Amino acid sequence: MTKPVLCVVTSHPIKGATGIPTGFWLAELTHPLKELEKAGFKTVIASIRGGQPPIDGFDLSDEVNAHFWKDTDFQQRLAKTPSLAELNGADYSAVFFAGGHGTMWDYKDSVEAQRIIREVYESGGIVSAVCHGPAALVNAKLSNGEYLVANKKVAAFTNEEEKEVQGIGVVPFLLETALIEHKAQHQAAPNWAENVVVDGRLITGQNPASAKAVGTAIVKALTA
DSSP: OOSOEEEEEOOOOBOGGGOOBOOEEHHHHHHHHHHHHHTTOOEEEEESSOBSOOEEOOOTTSHHHHHHHTOHHHHHHHHTBOBGGGOOGGGOSEEEEOOOTTHHHHTTTOHHHHHHHHHHHHTTOEEEEETTGGGGGTTOBOTTSOBTTTTOEEOOOOHHHHHHTTOTTTSSSOHHHHHHHTTOEEOOOSTTOOOEEEETTEEEESSGGGHHHHHHHHHHHHTO
């Protein structure tokens, strides 16, 4: 438990051409963070570009959100997130990618996200993501040139869920489809049901309802 866990959020603030604000979904960071910190893990919050990331899903009726939002240290950590370019994946026991619609514009093609994923995974660490967070996994390749998700079971925000939130035609690609195109074995549950899939050192969750359980699964994997 000497290496910290890296928690990554999006830096993208707008849903495509709609002008509608977005960012990372707050509970998809706070709920896993609570599980990790409760278990004694140190955490680092980073973003694609660094600095203050945009927030979506800002719901303070969620007790976990409210707890963190009242925490000055958490506020300061968010305000000064390092960019992924500043970090070395081998320094972390795990990397976790939070979701939110913003991720659909900056996770998939981020060469720094791809590098961090490769470095964490190839140094024996855990790679994890929830909801739209698996967008970071779509183009991630290992040193042998193979896609990390190829022939692995994964959960992610489904096409049916995207349809329900009227995201089709807004997001630049469909996450479920993109993962399947790179030979991931996508495991879908009914819309909004908790669904976490563990395949070796790859841990993924389908939607906001899966965030806490993804955190629990990371803790379990790191303490096994």
